[in-house]
Amino acid sequence: MESNVFISNMTELGDLVRASRLAQRLTRDDVATATGLSPKFITHIEAGKPTAQIGKVLHLLSELGITLRAEVSVDIPADVSTKASHRRRSTHGR
16 A cells, blocks of 8 residues: 655654554564664664664665655756656666
């Protein structure tokens, strides 16, 4: 089942990570093993630590099946959106 969740801060993101992990019946150690991240890092994310490294956070979200989408309040040129989509497909194809 797919859900859309509005995230406005790290605490809400941490709550989402924890809920997703628990819904999949995964321990922090399970997720740490799958991602190569430490259980402590995952604990910090779930606690809403505001200084987490974004690359590691994105990797964690991906492993849990969470996709981020940005709602942008300004017009973005189509070529920028196309480039981002192309990079995403190239990265996942590795």
